[in-house]
Amino acid sequence: MAMRWVLLYFYPIAMWVLWPGDVRCLQPQHSRLLKVEDSLQVYRMPDIVVTGSRGLTRAEHAPVRVEIIEPTPSTVAGHATTAELLEESAGIVQQYRVRSGIQLMGLEPAYTLILLNGQPLTGRVAGVLDLRRFPLASIERVEIVKGPMSSLYGSTALGGVINLLTPRPQHGWEGRISVRHTTRAGSELYGALGYGTSNLAVHLSAFARHSQPFELIQDTLQFPYAGFTELALQMATYWHLHPAWEIQADGRLFSSRTHGAFAETFGGRLAVNRGLFQQREWSTSTTVSWTQRRARLRLGVSANQYSEFYDWGTAPSTSTEEDDLQHHLGRLWFQYDLLWNIQYRFTFGSELLCEGVIGTRYPDRPQTQTVALFTQWEGAPYDWLSYALSLRWDRMSPYGGHWSPKAAFLFRPWGQHLLQFRWSVGTGFRAPDFRQLFVRFTNQLEGAGYSLVGARRLGHPLNPEQSLAVDVGLIAPLEGLFQLRPWGRLWALELRFFANWVRNLIEPFYVGRFDGLDLYSYRNVARVATRGFDAIFRGYIEPWPPWEAHIRVAYQFLDAVDLDVLDAIAAGRAGSQDPTSGHFTPLSRSRYGGLWGRSQHTLFTLLHLQYMPTRTALSLRLLHRSRFGDEALDRNGVAVLDPPRRVLDHPDEYVPGFWNLSCWATQSWLPTPTITILVNIGLQNVLNVVNPRFLPHLVGRQWFVNAEFRWKPIAQ
Numbered sequence: 001m002a003m004r005w006v007l008l009y010f011y012p013i014a015m016w017v018l019w020p021g022d023v024r025c026l027q028p029q030h031s032r033l034l035k036v037e038d039s040l041q042v043y044r045m046p047d048i049v050v051t052g053s054r055g056l057t058r059a060e061h062a063p064v065r066v067e068i069i070e071p072t073p074s075t076v077a078g079h080a081t082t083a084e085l086l087e088e089s090a091g092i093v094q095q096y097r098v099r100s101g102i103q104l105m106g107l108e109p110a111y112t113l114i115l116l117n118g119q120p121l122t123g124r125v126a127g128v129l130d131l132r133r134f135p136l137a138s139i140e141r142v143e144i145v146k147g148p149m150s151s152l153y154g155s156t157a158l159g160g161v162i163n164l165l166t167p168r169p170q171h172g173w174e175g176r177i178s179v180r181h182t183t184r185a186g187s188e189l190y191g192a193l194g195y196g197t198s199n200l201a202v203h204l205s206a207f208a209r210h211s212q213p214f215e216l217i218q219d220t221l222q223f224p225y226a227g228f229t230e231l232a233l234q235m236a237t238y239w240h241l242h243p244a245w246e247i248q249a250d251g252r253l254f255s256s257r258t259h260g261a262f263a264e265t266f267g268g269r270l271a272v273n274r275g276l277f278q279q280r281e282w283s284t285s286t287t288v289s290w291t292q293r294r295a296r297l298r299l300g301v302s303a304n305q306y307s308e309f310y311d312w313g314t315a316p317s318t319s320t321e322e323d324d325l326q327h328h329l330g331r332l333w334f335q336y337d338l339l340w341n342i343q344y345r346f347t348f349g350s351e352l353l354c355e356g357v358i359g360t361r362y363p364d365r366p367q368t369q370t371v372a373l374f375t376q377w378e379g380a381p382y383d384w385l386s387y388a389l390s391l392r393w394d395r396m397s398p399y400g401g402h403w404s405p406k407a408a409f410l411f412r413p414w415g416q417h418l419l420q421f422r423w424s425v426g427t428g429f430r431a432p433d434f435r436q437l438f439v440r441f442t443n444q445l446e447g448a449g450y451s452l453v454g455a456r457r458l459g460h461p462l463n464p465e466q467s468l469a470v471d472v473g474l475i476a477p478l479e480g481l482f483q484l485r486p487w488g489r490l491w492a493l494e495l496r497f498f499a500n501w502v503r504n505l506i507e508p509f510y511v512g513r514f515d516g517l518d519l520y521s522y523r524n525v526a527r528v529a530t531r532g533f534d535a536i537f538r539g540y541i542e543p544w545p546p547w548e549a550h551i552r553v554a555y556q557f558l559d560a561v562d563l564d565v566l567d568a569i570a571a572g573r574a575g576s577q578d579p580t581s582g583h584f585t586p587l588s589r590s591r592y593g594g595l596w597g598r599s600q601h602t603l604f605t606l607l608h609l610q611y612m613p614t615r616t617a618l619s620l621r622l623l624h625r626s627r628f629g630d631e632a633l634d635r636n637g638v639a640v641l642d643p644p645r646r647v648l649d650h651p652d653e654y655v656p657g658f659w660n661l662s663c664w665a666t667q668s669w670l671p672t673p674t675i676t677i678l679v680n681i682g683l684q685n686v687l688n689v690v691n692p693r694f695l696p697h698l699v700g701r702q703w704f705v706n707a708e709f710r711w712k713p714i715a716q
Contacts, residue, residue, distance in 0.1 A: 006132035051143040063408035077680035090534035091556030097699035098123035122329040123306025137190040148428025151390040151406035157426035178708040186211025226260035294339035316655035325359035356430030370570035422473040491539035499531035527563040560663030576636035593648035601626040617666040624658040680706040
């Protein structure tokens with residue numbers, strides 16, 4: 001059996017080696033389109049993306065929509081974390097309890113694949129990959145693909161893909177040092193050093209952050225926030241052995257230590273944890289690329305390990321409870337690209353994934369193996385039409401095989417400078433993770449008192465989650481349509497309509513009470529749907545020279561519902577019963593608020609005004625999230641009996657919406673053409689939003705100051 005899978009995995013490589021010499025005889029004028037040695041250099045170009053097709057593609061010609069966020073020292077100063085940066089994208093909502101994650105298109109953090117320089121990462125706890133592990137200062141560019149991408153990336157990409165990209169030096173020596181202090185968030189120091197030539201590029205960065213503990217009080221409840229120390233070290237090397245060969249090697253270390261007391265809510269109850277919490281992570285990857293005329297082959301291997309350790313006191317007693325976790329992931333992969341001609345590109349690849357967990361919550365040390373094959377055909381037969389057809393097959397050891405197809409089209413009937421239409425349809429899937437299948441955890445801390453047990457331990461089968469998604473988008477370059485010059489330029493409006501139907505969605509549910517503790521596990525919810533639309537407006541204006549303004553507005557409307565609940569409402573089976581009189585009150589569609597934790601309206605606005613002669617800038621960042629339901633606030637219990645579930649159907653079950661305003665000033669100097677000095681001073685959360693129970697990442701007004709020193713040679 002093992003030999004059969006080894007042969008299956010390496011058969012495509014053998015076929016490439018035995019392929020006749022056609023590839024070596026392809027026309028040389030197209031070879032530059034697929035050169036891998038410049039794969040990270042093009043990340044600096046705003047119109048080149050890789051995440052949507054796993055290959056270099058101009059963003060304006062890509063059938064799969066890829067959104068680009070490029071943080072700059074002046075516009076990004078109002079963001080304290082990577083999660084806050086991602087909120088610039090329409091519909092991305094930060095979720096934070098103990099860890100910082102994001103909700104994308106109404107789907108929880110577990111459904112979004114996070115990549116670092118194209119490599120998957122591990123260490124999800126409760127489905128969340130903690131974004132605090134990735135310092136914002138180290139990110140040069142973010143590429144976001146919304147909607148299922150399982151056709152290229154497999155499980156965990158059911159909701160989308162976010163690719164965090166770090167810098168690559170280009171010309172000689174360059175460096176950066178930045179220092180930041182934020183009240184109630186601590187101080188951080190970041191340093192980077194790089195060297196780049198046409199044959200070699202090396203980038204080394206280090207990050208340290210320290211925060212003192214503090215406490216918030218709301219409604220007579222005390223919410224402690226623990227102090228912490230975080231350290232990160234990252235290195236990337238790109239080496240051209242030969243014009244046709246390149247080796248890329250990445251390495252990363254991360255360590256975090258949290259000590260003291262911190263609050264956690266579960267099921268509406270407040271638990272105060274006291275003790276020690278440690279996180280450690282290391283990852284490494286190596287990729288070898290070979291390019292010959294119109295053909296490119298990449299071979300890669302990567303390994304990633306995340307571990308955490310708890311040692312806390314069980315209040316009010318003096319006893320301690322220890323808990324540890326180690327999650328490891330190994331990946332071996334290859335990808336072959338062939339530029340068939342100037343209009344068509346063929347991609348084929350395979351990967352082998354080995355994953356496992358060890359720890360107190362997983363005494364059985366479960367492991368999984370995945371073998372995957374994927375292929376894609378990209379075409380541009382006409383100037384007004386391009387498309388991408390992709391297909392992936394995954395064989396996961398617990399579940400067998402699974403197919404994931406996707407088709408995407410781009411129409412430009414009047415040229416690229418007028419209206420553009422994108423349309424895609426595809427499927428996604430996500431297999432149950434180790435937590436949902438095998439976890440065994442009991443929290444006996446004061447105010448908590450619950451047990452969480454994986455479905456397989458209780459004998460409950462879990463099926464993989466599957467989705468079908470449709471995405472329709474329109475891009476209108478307003479400058480070309482309405483001639484807004486000379487005072488306006490680069491104006492654009494983008495509208496995107498999406499619908500995503502998910503079957504077998506996995507959610508936690510209350511099993512019952514045993515041995516004095518509430519017992520929770522996981523189950524499949526038959527059908528849910530998330531649908532809505534995005535609107536993004538951006539542009540530059542020059543209201544009066546020499547002032548220049550940058551405006552970006554991103555809005556999303558979201559309707560996230562349980563389709564079984566809608567069926568029960570239509571049949572008159574959903575509602576609440578008075579425990580005293582026994583009177584049954586049916587639930588109407590107008591009172592049903594949809595899935596818990598989803599806001600119908602989210603809005604992001606950034607206004608950046610710069611006075612060019614003195615390099616002085618003023619910035620405003622406004623974030624709005626409308627009200628959302630929280631199951632801990634449920635007032636009338638189970639509203640649907642089969643399967644039993646609580647439903648958002650009462651005004652008191654909502655967490656109020658909020659507006660989060662930040663403002664800051666930036667002053668930069670250029671002592672020499674190669675040196676930049678920059679200072680930011682500002683205030684986050686001007687409106688003093690505080691809700692530690694449901695929005696623990698908002699801790700009131702926070703002053704910050706940031707100073708940065710950069711040197712970079714002039715491009716030759």
